[in-house]
Amino acid sequence: MNLKQLCEGIKLDPDARQILYDYQMDEPQYQACKKQFYANRYAFFEKVKQTAGYRQLFLYLYARFAADVHEEYRLRGIDDEIYFDTFSDIQIWCLTCKRDYGEYGIEEYHWLQEHIQLRLFRLGRLQFQPSALERTLEVDGRTVFKNQIVLNVHIPSGESLESRSVEESFERARSFFRGITPVFTCHSWLLYPGLSEVLPQGSNILQFQKEFIIYETDCESNQAEQRIFNQPRSDRSQYEEHTTLQRSAKAYLLAGNKLGNGSGIKMNPIG
Incomplete structure (x- = not known):
């Protein structure tokens, strides 16, 4: 699963998609973020929140995390309808962020980690x-x-x-x-x-x-x-x-x- 397929499947707003496509992060940085998320999510949250434009960073990371867990869905025999429906919450909370803070991103980062961890x-x-x-x-x-x-x-x-x-x-x-x-x-x-x-x-x-x-x-x-x-x-x-x-x-x-x-x-x- 790649970001484009995820965005299409969850019907992410076009302007939010562009944020993901344009976001600059090299692979070692991403893997370090992912490792910290699974090792200590609270430390991960605090680190991300110290970043300028942290809501866009949460959007980018959660979208990539979601794309990565597609393989686990497949291994568990969970079909793509459930996968895309579950992660459509990214779209819902991204629009909520736009309404409440005037920018596309994710503020409900505590909530969305439940989806990523298949809970x-x-x-x-x-x-x-x-x-x-x-x-x-x-x-x-x-x-x-x-x-x-x-x-x-x-x-x-x-x-x-x-x-x-x-x-x-x-x-x-x-x-x-x-x-x-x-x-x-x-x-x-x-x-x-x-x-x-x-x-x-x-x-x-x-x-x-x-x-x-x-x-x-x-x-x-x-x-x-x-x-x-x-x-x-x-x-x-x-x-x-x-x-x-x-x-x-x-x-x-x-x-x-x-x-x-x-x-x-x-x-x-x-x-």
Whole structure:
């Protein structure tokens, strides 16, 4: 896999592609960066952040790392559809960087390292990340024990959450992760119960909530405001109102309510 093939497969923005094609780094430098990434990613992050134009450097390195791991996908028998879907997050976060910082690059470098290390895969609409449960949960008379491997669900931006595409993703995950008991967890603003007062009852987000048993909420998280308005503000009257969701959420917040996070779990029915 080369950079051009990767860029075409993930549909990277043309201006971002040009940054990759023009970036000057010799092979020994690249291999040194790659070695440090796998040896000590936190030291790697700090070193890159000391570089002028570090967001473009993260974009370049992550694109090359992604191209390199294609061989590991092939050895594991994972098809190119999953490969390109998974690394399409580079395009998503590159556009987010352009929106938030006025330049193409990567700021979400902590997040994208999960993809490079084959700890997260996109299967259709949703992303799945195997991880050990941090604590024992008792939900609906069933117990999921601490350290059991579960599948964390993440929802990449850019597409609607239609019920059919969501269910297809869960089905694909059950097949893809055959050695893992299909217990799904999700920690997201999309699971915050207060959204039922903001969104119409038929909304895809509320339908998505019904996939999970919500066992915990965090009213102090500002993830919802980050996702809905792009940049949280202390003065909520300054929030934009370009979409129906923005208008409804702004009115809800100005009325003294909060939008937080919800944590949910999805298990196969018994029997």
